[in-house]
Amino acid sequence: MTSELEQLFEFLRFPSISTDSSHASDVKACAEWLVAKSESLGLTAELHETPGFPVVIARNEHVPGRRNVLIYGHYDVQPVDPLNLWDSAPFEPEIRDGRIWARGATDNKGQMLAHLLGAGKTIAEKGDLPVNLTFLFEGEEEIGSPNLAPFLREHADDLACDVIAVSDTGMVAPGVPTLGYGLRGITCCEIFVRGPARDLHSGLFGGAVTNPATAAARIIASLHDESGKVAIEGFYDDVRELEDWEREMWAKVPGVSADDFLRVTGSPNLFGEDGYSAAERTWARPTAEVNGMGGGYQGEGSKTVIPAEAMAKFSFRLVPDQDPVDIMKKVEAHLQSHCPPGVSVEVMPGHDGKPYHADPHGIYGKAAQDALRRSFDAEPVLIREGGSIPIVQDFREILGADTLLLGLALSDAQIHSPNENFPVENFEAGIRLNQALLEELGK
Amino acid sequence: MTSELEQLFEFLRFPSISTDSSHASDVKACAEWLVAKSESLGLTAELHETPGFPVVIARNEHVPGRRNVLIYGHYDVQPVDPLNLWDSAPFEPEIRDGRIWARGATDNKGQMLAHLLGAGKTIAEKGDLPVNLTFLFEGEEEIGSPNLAPFLREHADDLACDVIAVSDTGMVAPGVPTLGYGLRGITCCEIFVRGPARDLHSGLFGGAVTNPATAAARIIASLHDESGKVAIEGFYDDVRELEDWEREMWAKVPGVSADDFLRVTGSPNLFGEDGYSAAERTWARPTAEVNGMGGGYQGEGSKTVIPAEAMAKFSFRLVPDQDPVDIMKKVEAHLQSHCPPGVSVEVMPGHDGKPYHADPHGIYGKAAQDALRRSFDAEPVLIREGGSIPIVQDFREILGADTLLLGLALSDAQIHSPNENFPVENFEAGIRLNQALLEELGK
Known part of the structure; x- marks a missing residue:
């Protein structure tokens, strides 16, 4: 030795x-x-x-x-x-x-x-x-x-x-x-979607009030368009486009092909922003991810309630030249403007870091x-x-x-x-x- | 006495x-x-x-x-x-x-x-x-x-x-x-939306794969249109319309006004299917409700994962002449056809009962x-x-x-x-x- x-x-x-x-x-x-x-x-x-x-x-x-x-x-x-x-x-x-x-x-x-x-x-x-x-x-x-x-x-x-x-x-x-x-940089937040004062019987009240879990899901769904792009207004304003040399090099870098990503993640398919490879999507494009969400009864069997509250945790990965503070302002505006009628959403910003x-x-x-x-x-x-x-x-x-x-x-x-x-x-x-x-x- | x-x-x-x-x-x-x-x-x-x-x-x-x-x-x-x-x-x-x-x-x-x-x-x-x-x-x-x-x-x-x-x-x-x-009758199911083989780091993989929590939210959001109507194809096919005498009587029944529903539920606003009162919505119109949903990290603080799986529990309240078995078939077809690319959805039917x-x-x-x-x-x-x-x-x-x-x-x-x-x-x-x-x- x-x-x-x-x-x-x-x-x-x-x-x-x-x-x-x-x-x-x-x-x-x-x-x-x-x-x-x-x-x-x-x-x-x-x-x-x-x-x-x-x-x-x-x-x-x-x-x-x-x-x-x-x-x-x-x-x-x-x-x-x-x-x-x-x-x-x-x-x-x-x-x-x-x-x-x-x-x-x-x-x-x-x-x-x-x-x-x-x-x-x-x-x-x-x-x-x-x-x-x-x-x-x-x-x-x-x-x-x-x-x-x-x-x-x-x-x-x-x-x-x-x-x-x-x-x-x-x-x-x-x-x-x-x-x-x-x-990539990051900015995080947690939301609480609140409706009725307490969990309601879904038979007695279902149909008359907005279900906070449904509302939270609608808010989460609003974050992306069908093509996988983040749908928050102004989200891409400051995104620096990939340079040609980067795209050329990354296409040849071993270990980060679509097959490699499939193997490592175990996902049935890859999916992401249109027009970018998996490496480009993860290294040079910003994202909006749900890290956790919850509401209502998640145990075994069924409990027919309309939950009083639902929550979700988001993290946004950022790329040059996005600014975490600016992005969180846009995120908050989006979350508030996409809150369905009949419930309110509270947004609690979390930690952040620049790209x-x-x-x-x-x-x-x-x-x-x-x-x-x-x-x-x-x-x-x-x-x-x-x-x-x-x-x-x-x-x-x-x-x-x-x-x-x-x-x-x-x-x-x-x-x-x-x-x-x-x-x-x-x-x-x-x-x-x-x-x-x-x-x-x-x- | x-x-x-x-x-x-x-x-x-x-x-x-x-x-x-x-x-x-x-x-x-x-x-x-x-x-x-x-x-x-x-x-x-x-x-x-x-x-x-x-x-x-x-x-x-x-x-x-x-x-x-x-x-x-x-x-x-x-x-x-x-x-x-x-x-x-x-x-x-x-x-x-x-x-x-x-x-x-x-x-x-x-x-x-x-x-x-x-x-x-x-x-x-x-x-x-x-x-x-x-x-x-x-x-x-x-x-x-x-x-x-x-x-x-x-x-x-x-x-x-x-x-x-x-x-x-x-x-x-x-x-x-x-x-x-x-x-009202009822039919229930639970869904599991599955993507990667295990929880992934949202920095390393975010953007390249479909997030099962996002996918579950998109599926949940697909159950209703903007006006509060259930958006499942054929859902209303067999719904018996309210009769005129019912609408007239219910408008006068004490204890079920919009104000009563607001007071009893503690909701900030009522919301439901366009064109029906709260009593009509709960007594004579069918619903699609999320009774619970969950995925990823729901504890204190943050954990920047893409969860491998997300779940939701649904119950559908049914009215004459909807049939729970027929409705569950339509629900399953809807859930499968609205599953985003890159994940799969498993639908597990639960208990039911006729209206x-x-x-x-x-x-x-x-x-x-x-x-x-x-x-x-x-x-x-x-x-x-x-x-x-x-x-x-x-x-x-x-x-x-x-x-x-x-x-x-x-x-x-x-x-x-x-x-x-x-x-x-x-x-x-x-x-x-x-x-x-x-x-x-x-x-």
């Missing part, structure tokens, strides 16, 4: 489960290990206490005139239940079939340590790095990073940088280097592509992602820098599930990627 | 709660009391064991050439919880403010005993009744009459009759004698009206009811006779709730009603 793998195994043996207070000392010990590891690689490192788990900052000596690069990772992991479904103990890493099996192997210890060891390797080979590098490691990503944004604000000057790199996302397929340059987009053809994007090409010996694909990663927005808003999403996770990495794993070759590619990336960014 | 009230108090003191097995001996004792009471009034009476609680049959001597009349009632009562909300003990009847307060006072002991004592009074006054009368008292109405239809089938010859009278429904207002001559309608202007209806007019000294109103009473259908199907619904219950009788009550004057009117009814039916 290589020395790099041995160091990863040491890292993986910490049961640094941030959500489980009985593992608090393990999380802290893991942070201390990272400080020592960083120092042993030739970096200076500091452990910063927060109201929760520590942030570890490690850096080389910063020299004026060089690019300032920040690399983010997290050393905390998900819980391991159900333990009986693991083929080997989650905190006793093993190599089988070319993969490292352990909790955190992919998410995120394997990916983040590859960067740290890559930097150490360059220092060992060349005496220093070609950039001013800052590592930012947190121990609360799996519980929603409650203390990261305040930390960033407090240390904004110290963490100032030109560009940020994060390896905590996916590769579209094994061996296909993947640069993510966009994320993210960075030009992958700018100098940093080009550097990332070159680094990916060199470390995987294959042409990188450029993708956006359909989900939202709040810290990327925090980085842009607080540190003013864009983030390169250099994902090394495979779709069968089983993150957050039993039998999490990480290919040895991805770990090794990650070390090469860090070296190449810093070299390209240093140019 | 009159002797009649004393006898009602005796009857009310039995805690004959059929759903509570700890009261099984009380229910049986109550049945035995009824046998003895009937015999003391000059009737012959038999207690018939069933797999559940006994049926009590009481009759005068049947003489060929007279009309055969059956009067139904039930001697079991609802539970009394929450006991602390009662102003007096539920099985220690009291008179306050001209009302009898006790569990069962209205539902159904007060109403049924009025008939029994009325018959006894006529026998005492005249030596016999003007008709061949059979009383049928059951002890399982509050648990759904599981043994009544089998009992009727087994004793169909013995129970053969020309007409049936039941006092177990409502009066539209105090002092307004009310003849019910119609009930009921008997001509209130036939000889029995006329007799009932005359009896109501005489006993209340007021002009009776003729109404239908929006709910369904399964035993009335059983009577028609097994015994081949129509039922006169001679309700004595007020809307504030608190049946099934704490502080159930029955006006002394309604009890006394019930006794007169029985005497007048049998006299009119005997003509």
Whole structure:
């Protein structure tokens, strides 16, 4: 076993489960290990206490005139239940079939340590790095990073940088280097549709009053037209159209064909906005989704009531240049104007986050592509992602820098599930990627 | 206190709660009391064991050439919880403010005993009744009459009759004698709308697949048009139009104005099929109601999933001459043809029952009206009811006779709730009603 793998195994043996207070000392010990590891690689490192788990900052000596690069990772992991479904103990890493099996192997210890060891390797080979590098490691990503944004604000000057790199996302397929340059934003709300003062007997009163469940369904149905487009007035006003190069590239990206989507979702058919592929619909088009709805009697058998109230939870995924606040205004206006007679609708806005987009053809994007090409010996694909990663927005808003999403996770990495794993070759590619990336960014 | 009230108090003191097995001996004792009471009034009476609680049959001597009349009632009562909300003990009847307060006072002991004592009074006054009368008292109405239809089938010859009278429904207002001559039928189903094989992340997959909750909402929304009419093809084909006299009468019936419906339901507005009043909509027009719906995350906060499945429960209230089997076929065809692309819908039919309608202007209806007019000294109103009473259908199907619904219950009788009550004057009117009814039916 290589020395790099041995160091990863040491890292993986910490049961640094941030959500489980009985593992608090393990999380802290893991942070201390990272400080020592960083120092042993030739970096200076500091452990910063927060109201929760520590942030570890490690850096080389910063020299004026060089690019300032920040690399983010997290050393905390998900819980391991159900333990009986693991083929080997989650905190006793093993190599089988070319993969490292352990909790955190992919998410995120394997990916983040590859960067740290890559930097150490360059220092060992060349005496220093070609950039001013800052590592930012947190121990609360799996519980929603409650203390990261305040930390960033407090240390904004110290963490100032030109560009940020994060390896905590996916590769579209094994061996296909993947640069993510966009994320969808989100805005959420919950509605309560209210009619009669209490549940009514559907025999005695059915026909005379609006049924709030029917009304909620009519409101939900009003969100889309027959073709799958969102029917809220002005919803698409600020949507940036896909560029031709994106549509051309995405049509060739492996792992995201219609067949792939059918297989992964298990849906009988795909359906969405007319004129767009599944990848385009999920990466670059906005949506209106019902995440939950309910009203009346949902138990076994029947209960012939007209419910007094029905509810629904919505989330809207947003793309550049939609603004969550503007969209929520339009959503509220739509919901109110589509409320059937005889009931009222209350709209309670929830959390939101802006869409993210960075030009992958700018100098940093080009550097990332070159680094990916060199470390995987294959042409990188450029993708956006359909989900939202709040810290990327925090980085842009607080540190003013864009983030390169250099994902090394495979779709069968089983993150957050039993039998999490990480290919040895991805770990090794990650070390090469860090070296190449810093070299390209240093140019 | 009159002797009649004393006898009602005796009857009310039995805690004959059929759903509570700890009261099984009380229910049986109550049945035995009824046998003895009937015999003391000059009737012959038999207690018939069933797999559940006994049926009590009481009759005068049947003489060929007279009309055969059956009067139904039930001697079991609802539970009394929450006991602390009662102003007096539920099985220690009291008179306050001209009302009898006790569990069962209205539902159904007060109403049924009025008939029994009325018959006894006529026998005492005249030596016999003007008709061949059979009383049928059951002890399982509050648990759904599981043994009544089998009992009727087994004793169909013995129970053969020309007409049936039941006092177990409502009066539209105090002092307004009310003849019910119609009930809505019902047919029910539950649907499951299924799409992806499991709940999906709405960021990663939102836009590419049909959301089953959205699809269920679109299906529910398809059941009505904008004007409140049911939009299922052929739904109204067999609906018998209201007759002019019904519309004229119902417009004048107290207690069922738009204001009354608003007050009773607590709805902000009424809404229903265009061109019909609230009473017409609930008594004589069919409906499609969602009794429950659900899908995805309904708990606190947000969970951004696309649910794998959504469900809804429907009930359709039917009017003459709609057939529940025919309607369910049309419902299923509608649900399948309105299922959006990308999901499937499974329809599981539930229970059903035919609508009921008997001509209130036939000889029995006329007799009932005359009896109501005489006993209340007021002009009776003729109404239908929006709910369904399964035993009335059983009577028609097994015994081949129509039922006169001679309700004595007020809307504030608190049946099934704490502080159930029955006006002394309604009890006394019930006794007169029985005497007048049998006299009119005997003509």
